[in-house]
Amino acid sequence: MVFLALMACILVGVAAYNLTCAFVDVPTSKTSKMMMFAKKQQGIRSEKLHEVYITKIATKLAPFIHLDKLKRDKLQSVLSIAGIPLSPEVYTLRAYVTASLIVLAALLMAVVMPLSVPILIGLAVAMWFSTYYSAFDFVKKRKKVIEAEIPRFALTIAQNLENDRDVLKILAAYRRVAGKEFGMELDQTVADMKTGNYENALIRFESRIGSTMLSDVVRGLIGTLRGDDQRMYFRMITFDMRQIEQANLKKEAAKRPKKIQRYSMMMLFCIVIIYLVVLSTEVLGSLGAFFG
Numbered sequence: 628m629v630f631l632a633l634m635a636c637i638l639v640g641v642a643a644y645n646l647t648c649a650f651v652d653v654p655t656s657k658t659s660k661m662m663m664f665a666k667k668q669q670g671i672r673s674e675k676l677h678e679v680y681i682t683k684i685a686t687k688l689a690p691f692i693h694l695d696k697l698k699r700d701k702l703q704s705v706l707s708i709a710g711i712p713l714s715p716e717v718y719t720l721r722a723y724v725t726a727s728l729i730v731l732a733a734l735l736m737a738v739v740m741p742l743s744v745p746i747l748i749g750l751a752v753a754m755w756f757s758t759y760y761s762a763f764d765f766v767k768k769r770k771k772v773i774e775a776e777i778p779r780f781a782l783t784i785a786q787n788l789e790n791d792r793d794v795l796k797i798l799a800a801y802r803r804v805a806g807k808e809f810g811m812e813l814d815q816t817v818a819d820m821k822t823g824n825y826e827n828a829l830i831r832f833e834s835r836i837g838s839t840m841l842s843d844v845v846r847g848l849i850g851t852l853r854g855d856d857q858r859m860y861f862r863m864i865t866f867d868m869r870q871i872e873q874a875n876l877k878k879e880a881a882k883r884p885k886k887i888q889r890y891s892m893m894m895l896f897c898i899v900i901i902y903l904v905v906l907s908t909e910v911l912g913s914l915g916a917f918f919g
Contacts, residue, residue: 685720722759785861
C-alpha cells in the first residue's frame with residue numbers, strides 16, 4: 628500500500644510538471660537531453676556513463692538488425708538534422724536496450740515486490756517511446772523555431788531586393804539579426820556559397836530544414852540568382868506567410884485547452900489512487916484493531 632501511494636505521488640509530480648509545460652510551453656527533460664546530445668560533437672557536453680554503455684551495446688547489436696529502407700532513410704534524415712552522430716540502427720537499438728534494461732529490473736523486482744512489475748513494464752514501454760521519438764521531437768521543435776522566423780526573413784529579403792540583388796550579401800546581412808538556430812543554418816549556407824555553387828548551397832539549405840515555407844523563399848532566391856525580378860514574388864509570399872502564421876497561432880490556441888485537460892485528468896486519476904490507498908490503509912488498520 629505504501630509503495631502504491633509513493634508511486635501515485637510520483638505520478639502526480641509528473642502530471643504537475645506536464646501541466647506546467649502545457650501552460651508555458653517548456654521543453655520536456657528528454658527533449659532538453661537530446662538537444663545537449665546534439666551539441667556533444669561541439670564539445671559542449673559529454674555523454675553520461677549509462678548513455679555510453681547503452682550506445683556501446685546498441686553498436687554491438689546493430690549488425691544483426693535490418694531496417695526498412697524508407698524508414699531508415701527517414702530516420703537518417705532526422706538524425707542528420709538533429710546532429711546526432713549515430714546510424715539509424717544504433718539509434719533504434721538504444722531505445723530497445725533502454726527498455727530491455729527496465730524489463731530486466733522488473734524481473735528482478737518480481738521476487739521482492741511483485742506489485743512493482745506492471746509499473747516497471749509500463750515504464751519500459753514509456754521509455755522506449757520517449758527515447759526513440761526524442762530526436763523527432765527535437766527536430767520538430769527546431770523546425771518550429773526556424774519557421775517562426777521565416778516570415779521576417781522573407782520580408783527582409785523583399786525590402787533588400789528593392790535596392791540590391793546580391794543574394795550572398797542579403798543573407799550575410801540578415802545573419803546579424805537572426806535567431807540562434809536559424810543563424811547557425813545561415814552560417815553554413817553562407818560558407819557553402821563562398822566555397823561552391825550558390826544554387827547548390829541554397830538547395831542544401833532548404834533540404835536541411837525541410838520547411839515548405841523556406842522552400843518558397845529559396846525558390847525566389849534562386850530566381851534572383853538567375854536574373855529574374857523577384858520583388859513581387861517576395862511581396863506575395865510574405866503576405867501568404869503572415870496568413871499562415873495567424874492560422875497557426877489560432878490552431879495552437881485551440882490545442883492548448885485539450886492538452887491541459889489531458890494532464891488535469893492524469894492528476895485527478897493519481898489523486899484518486901492516493902485517496903483510495905490512504906482510505907484502504909485506515910480501514911484495514913481499524914479492522915485489525917477491532918478484531919485484534
